Amino acid sequence: MIRPFNRARNVGIDLGTANTLIYIAGKGTVLSEPSVVAIDLNTGKLVEAGQEAHRMLGRTPGDIRTVRPLRDGVIADFDAAELMIKSFIEKGNEGRRLMAPRLVVGIPSGVTGVERRALRDAALVGAREVYLIDEPMAAAIGAGLPVTEPVGTMIVDIGGGTTEVAVISLCGVVTCESLRVAGDEFDDAIRRYMKKVHGLLIGERTAEEAKVCLASAFPGDENEALTLEIRGLHLASALPRTVTISSVEIREALGESLAMIVDLIKRTLERTPPELASDIAQRGIMLAGGGARLKGISDLVAHETGIPAHLAENPLECVVLGCARVLEDYGRLSRVLDTQISG
Numbered sequence: 593m594i595r596p597f598n599r600a601r602n603v604g605i606d607l608g609t610a611n612t613l614i615y616i617a618g619k620g621t622v623l624s625e626p627s628v629v630a631i632d633l634n635t636g637k638l639v640e641a642g643q644e645a646h647r648m649l650g651r652t653p654g655d656i657r658t659v660r661p662l663r664d665g666v667i668a669d670f671d672a673a674e675l676m677i678k679s680f681i682e683k684g685n686e687g688r689r690l691m692a693p694r695l696v697v698g699i700p701s702g703v704t705g706v707e708r709r710a711l712r713d714a715a716l717v718g719a720r721e722v723y724l725i726d727e728p729m730a731a732a733i734g735a736g737l738p739v740t741e742p743v744g745t746m747i748v749d750i751g752g753g754t755t756e757v758a759v760i761s762l763c764g765v766v767t768c769e770s771l772r773v774a775g776d777e778f779d780d781a782i783r784r785y786m787k788k789v790h791g792l793l794i795g796e797r798t799a800e801e802a803k804v805c806l807a808s809a810f811p812g813d814e815n816e817a818l819t820l821e822i823r824g825l826h827l828a829s830a831l832p833r834t835v836t837i838s839s840v841e842i843r844e845a846l847g848e849s850l851a852m853i854v855d856l857i858k859r860t861l862e863r864t865p866p867e868l869a870s871d872i873a874q875r876g877i878m879l880a881g882g883g884a885r886l887k888g889i890s891d892l893v894a895h896e897t898g899i900p901a902h903l904a905e906n907p908l909e910c911v912v913l914g915c916a917r918v919l920e921d922y923g924r925l926s927r928v929l930d931t932q933i934s935g
């Protein structure tokens with residue numbers, strides 16, 4: 593049977609270091625789950641993927657291993673990445689296999705050529721076509737930036753494992769810088785601070801909660817003057833204890849990480865050709881990714897660079913929405929893709 597071309601389902605995938613999102617044309621964003629899989633070491637088979645696997649992190653028996661395949665913005669475990677993609681597509685399609693989908697997969701810009709090729713081959717099994725796109729480009733499209741026009745725009749994507757900064761013009765990435773400091777490192781910095789200043793050991797989840805509820809990156813933002821009770825293990829007494837901390841303390845804890853992100857933005861601006869840099873100075877800097885939801889971060893970036901900074905409307909979904917837009921508007925946007933491999 594010859595299947596008409598337009599019957600193929602368009603699918604966008606954001607393969608993030610922290611979260612993977614799937615968009616199916618006609619259905620919208622159907623899945624958003626942590627980029628984690630649990631694998632049975634004896635059989636090599638997938639035990640759980642996403643939320644369920646995330647709950648198993650640090651709690652598995654000896655023969656099950658939990659893996660975050662893209663943790664640092666490179667593919668740390670290939671087989672795990674492949675299992676994760678397949679499991680998520682199926683889950684996003686209500687447990688049924690999608691027939692010959694057309695995939696656009698957003699990947700961190702640090703993924704190498706060899707890894708790209710292997711990933712494409714892996715994703716290709718069962719797909720009609722697979723295209724890869726650099727995540728900053730996808731994020732820019734998803735955030736509504738005019739990437740096809742001859743104007744410079746800057747996107748800053750603060751994810752879990754990496755922050756990526758890119759300057760885009762005429763469908764191309766002009767300059768791009770990446771740093772392994774993002775949301776996960778914010779959590780770690782809060783944990784280190786609590787240990788050093790309050791002698792309190794706290795878990796990853798507690799640190800993340802403190803960040804989301806309390807962090808304030810810039811004086812006078814919404815979270816200024818909030819406090820929160822944090823539970824942890826008091827080191828000196830080896831007993832659980834609750835400590836009240838303020839948003840100002842969290843700002844202090846995050847100071848160094850935030851300064852590194854600001855420096856990365858400044859460095860990228862310095863490397864940007866003058867015409868494009870002046871476009872950016874006029875139009876502003878666009879912030880995307882879950883880490884950019886940290887309160888006050890756009891004020892901080894604007895203050896430090898002297899350039900207006902805006903948070904994208906839907907920071908967590910920018911990449912997957914950008915992938916979907918490329919498929920919908922293929923004629924105009926295909927130039928932003930890596931070269932295609934057909935199935």
Ligand code: ADP
Binds near residue numbers: 753774775886907
């Ligand atoms: P990736 O693209 O690397 O998978 P995401 O864009 O999904 O990452 O962002 C995940 C990060 O965003 C996590 O570190 C998470 O803690 C952080 N995050 C999500 N919501 C908020 C929030 N409201 N405030 C601060 N950080 C947040």
Ligand code: MG
Binds near residue numbers: 606609727749881911
């Ligand atoms: Mg991302």
